[in-house]
Amino acid sequence: MKQIFILSCVALLIFGCAEKKKETTSEPEATEAVVDTLPSKEEKRTMEPIAIKIDGSYFKATGTEPFWGLKLYGDRVELQTMEDTITTSPSEAIKAQDGNIKMFRMQTEATQLDVIISHKECTNAMSGEVFPYTVTVSYKTTGGGETKVYEGCGSYITDYRLHDIWVLEEMNGNAVSKEEFGGPDVPNMEININNNRFSGYSGCNRMTGGIFYEGDVLRFTQVATTRMACPNMDKESAFLTTLNSSTQYKVENNRLYLSNGSEENILIFKKWD
Missing domain, CATH: 2.70.130 (Cation-dependent Mannose-6-phosphate Receptor; Chain A)
Structure with missing residues (x-):
């Protein structure tokens, strides 16, 4: 009887340690990714309308x-x-x-x-x-x-033309694809000029931040992201660094062109239809 009791205790101890190890080592898989980063056309129609009176003044x-x-x-x-x-x-x-x-x-x-x-x-x-x-x-x-x-x-008064959903088309002169970012979509963002905020997807993680607008100056500030791991984090990191460095913009042909003091069109976004 004593021997059976000892064997039972050993079995419980081993089982408990195995369960504890399973709990402490459980992490999201590196291949887990954000899905449905872009809204459907029906969802885009419900995007918050511009609340600011547009009269041409800046x-x-x-x-x-x-x-x-x-x-x-x-x-x-x-x-x-x-x-x-x-x-x-x-x-x-x-x-x-x-x-x-x-x-x-x-x-x-x-x-x-x-x-x-x-x-x-x-x-x-x-x-x-x-x-x-x-x-x-x-x-x-x-x-x-x-x-x-x-x-x-x-x-x-932030340029009303920025109030839209934008999908990354080029970065530093090169076309981009979702495969090189390792996620379901290329980076994209929704800019809301009512509160000068933006939110979106940076290639692996969700991102959010503020807009600083001053006439011909446009900067993306206080950029924060979630902390999920993806196969190619370098590409996302390069995108976020480039976004943070942009200071000027122009909107032409349904595209948003971002530049900085020394380089033009470091990021090109296309308006999401």
């Missing part, structure tokens, strides 16, 4: 006490106050060397208008809404008189 600012509003267009600048609406031709931005600060100085026969845009968080005094830029506007008549100064908050 920057807007407002202030209170007194109320005022400013819009920058490619061909004009409009300042609306409680007393008047002032329209001038645009000017080249004067950029500070030690910070993201721009000054525009416009002058007509009747008015001198200065606009300073600082990349400094600003909160609207009445609504509590937070904006990424602090704006100071000053103007006076060219014949003299008192200079009026307004302070408020503003933001750039």
